[in-house]
Amino acid sequence: MEEKGLQRLDPEIHRAIQAETDRERQTLVMIASENYAGRAVIEAQANLMTNKYAEGYPGARYYGGCEFVDEVERLAVDRAMRLFGAKYANVQPHSGSQANMAVYLAFLKPGDLIMGMDLSHGGHLTHGSPVSFSGMIFRSISYGLDPKSQRIDYDRLRDLARKHKPKMIIAGASAYPRIIDFRRFGEITRENGAYLMADIAHIAGLVAAGLHPSPIGEADFITSTTHKTLRGPRGGLILSRKKYGRELDKGVFPGIQGGPLMHIIAAKAVAFGEALRPEFSDYQKQVLSNAQALADELISFGFDLVSGGTDNHLILIDLKRKRITGKDAESSLGKVGIIVNKNAIPFDKKGPRITSGLRLGTPALTTRGMKEREMRIIAGLINDVLENRNSDKVLRNTRKSVSDLCRGFPIYQYLDEES
Numbered sequence: 154m155e156e157k158g159l160q161r162l163d164p165e166i167h168r169a170i171q172a173e174t175d176r177e178r179q180t181l182v183m184i185a186s187e188n189y190a191g192r193a194v195i196e197a198q199a200n201l202m203t204n205k206y207a208e209g210y211p212g213a214r215y216y217g218g219c220e221f222v223d224e225v226e227r228l229a230v231d232r233a234m235r236l237f238g239a240k241y242a243n244v245q246p247h248s249g250s251q252a253n254m255a256v257y258l259a260f261l262k263p264g265d266l267i268m269g270m271d272l273s274h275g276g277h278l279t280h281g282s283p284v285s286f287s288g289m290i291f292r293s294i295s296y297g298l299d300p301k302s303q304r305i306d307y308d309r310l311r312d313l314a315r316k317h318k319p320k321m322i323i324a325g326a327s328a329y330p331r332i333i334d335f336r337r338f339g340e341i342t343r344e345n346g347a348y349l350m351a352d353i354a355h356i357a358g359l360v361a362a363g364l365h366p367s368p369i370g371e372a373d374f375i376t377s378t379t380h381k382t383l384r385g386p387r388g389g390l391i392l393s394r395k396k397y398g399r400e401l402d403k404g405v406f407p408g409i410q411g412g413p414l415m416h417i418i419a420a421k422a423v424a425f426g427e428a429l430r431p432e433f434s435d436y437q438k439q440v441l442s443n444a445q446a447l448a449d450e451l452i453s454f455g456f457d458l459v460s461g462g463t464d465n466h467l468i469l470i471d472l473k474r475k476r477i478t479g480k481d482a483e484s485s486l487g488k489v490g491i492i493v494n495k496n497a498i499p500f501d502k503k504g505p506r507i508t509s510g511l512r513l514g515t516p517a518l519t520t521r522g523m524k525e526r527e528m529r530i531i532a533g534l535i536n537d538v539l540e541n542r543n544s545d546k547v548l549r550n551t552r553k554s555v556s557d558l559c560r561g562f563p564i565y566q567y568l569d570e571e572s
């Protein structure tokens with residue numbers, strides 16, 4: 154076997170990884186779905202459990218030699234259940250989308266009707282969009298926001314559920330800055346004899362810290378990613394009631410996956426362990442305060458925010474009044490090292506490649522240790538760039554301010570100690 158390290162064996166990939174590391178350290182990551190996983194999580198996922206086949210579940214595998222991966226998966230499951238107060242957890246889904254697919258496969262038949270939030274109102278592709286398996290295999294209808302309040306229109310949601318009787322209602326979003334009322338979803342779902350799936354991919358960290366109402370007790374199935382506010386490795390998670398466990402286990406394996414990624418499951422266990430510590434709540438509280446500070450300051454610069462503000466970790470800017478598209482705003486901010494993504498806003502007249510909105514999040518900046526003061530500075534930088542995007546001087550000065558901020562709040566410092 155070749156025993157050379159990465160740098161010598163494959164300099165091209167090594168270089169790209171180095172460049173990505175520098176990029177993550179030298180830019181302001183404001184993509185609401187991203188975060189910086191901690192050192193222990195990174196270490197745990199880069200381990201040789203990647204070699205191990207472990208189809209099945211702890212104690213009931215289809216391969217020998219699973220005693221240590223069993224230990225890891227049991228710990229991951231126990232910690233996930235403890236963290237969210239659930240009676241069942243499955244930590245094997247490779248991603249959030251896979252978690253959703255496994256739930257659908259376990260409890261729906263092709264052609265069944267699902268009802269999720271409209272993609273352009275903040276929903277996710279896997280909630281019934283025609284370009285995703287969820288809209289190809291199942292029939293789907295969508296609910297959305299009230300045009301005025303720009304919050305979920307629960308009355309219309311109830312009417313739609315009564316009229317169409319979906320088999321499953323999906324509560325959850327990728328670009329919704331407000332609290333999701335899972336209790337209300339629960340009432341509507343029960344009233345119509347449907348299943349409720351809560352997809353907490355974005356807000357899992359807030360839910361774990363008790364800063365967003367939990368869907369436990371309301372939803373039949375809860376799915377999540379582990380890499381967004383939860384700050385673990387890239388992956389998926391399913392929580393549920395004990396009685397659905399067998400079907401869900403089968404939905405994941407052999408339903409949609411083969412061997413689980415045991416190295417990632419080790420890292421999930423580490424992340425759940427971190428999230429069970431008191432510091433994690435402090436972190437999530439700061440994520441919220443930072444989003445609040447960023448929103449207030451952007452409003453003071455004359456930006457319109459969808460729904461007028463935020464209750465969570467993200468903000469959706471409506472750029473229409475600023476006469477710039479989401480695409481151009483994303484690219485101008487990218488030039489100075491402020492990394493965001495363009496996003497459709499409710500009732501957007503521009504297509505998904507252009508859009509009239511920007512989505513900003515505070516989880517990653519908060520992991521770097523930034524607080525309200527830095528959020529106000531960054532809001533000012535965003536305003537400078539978007540108001541003067543043709544001025545090289547402004548772009549140059551802003552890039553320098555971004556670099557100074559990044560230097561003041563270093564991340565992954567252990568990498569410097571090692572080299």
Ligand SMILES: *Cc1c(COP(=O)(O)O)cnc(C)c1O
Pocket residue numbers: 186247248249250251276277279325326327352353354355378388389
């Ligand atoms: C991010 C997200 C997912 C998908 O997660 P992937 O790991 O990218 O597949 C699913 N649902 C919601 C609401 C999300 O925000």
